[in-house]
Amino acid sequence: MHPKVVIRGETAADVDAIREVTVSAFKTLEISSHTEQFIVAALRAAQALAVSLVAEVDGRVVGHIAFSPVTLSDGTRNWYGLGPVSVLPEHQRQGIGKALIEEGLSRLKGLKARGVCLVGHPEYYKKFGFKNAPGLVHEGVPPEFFFALSFDGQIPQGTVTFHEAFHAKGQEGAGND
Template structure:
């Protein structure tokens, strides 16, 4: 999926981040461009955090946390207003993610509501925004 996204218009090179320990890549995150599409077909730009990966022997050392915090900070600098993530409901809230249903934002597939989360990178940016997330087609091309 990452290889496909890197070749797509959804790719944001500044939000493709790695963690390196002793000249070895031990962690990686990627934010991609997405849209929140309402019932009238209006598309609000946003970004999605996926994947988040840290080698097993380097987990529980704060590497994922540092990558995500840096990524969210960089996303703000790049003027992205919001982000979504599908992930563990007890991990991502520490970064400010909350259930996306708070804004009536839905995933395009069936997932538990507590696992599909969003964050406003700019305060009140999601007020009045509702709809279904439209991921890049590359997310569906992985088998």
């Protein structure tokens, strides 16, 4: 990782930079619906960002990660969704995303979270201990792209529903897009 990377909680002054980082990070991804910046804004507006961290290099925000509560159909509580996670393209593949994920997971454990789930690339998230969890699904997502990481050794069974902010298509909470 870049030696001058600082990982810290987001502040109100970071909102515009987070939006720019998120737009840039997902701009060329074909699998993206390019609504990630609206999701982050809607999570923030709903006060559903349980953990929201930025990565700074030389005082500039170059990365962001969000964690928000999820609902599990079996009634299990204290599980969270990871995402989106964004790093400016020119700073990718330098360990910044990894540092954001590791710090975010650590902070969730401090909040007594029981686990985290996400939709993402299999090769990337497995290195953090995320696994496909038979019996735990997110409707509309192929099982090979849906992952869970339990902090207490228990994997819930049923359907995961991410916060309604994940349906944001534009301007929710942003006000300027």
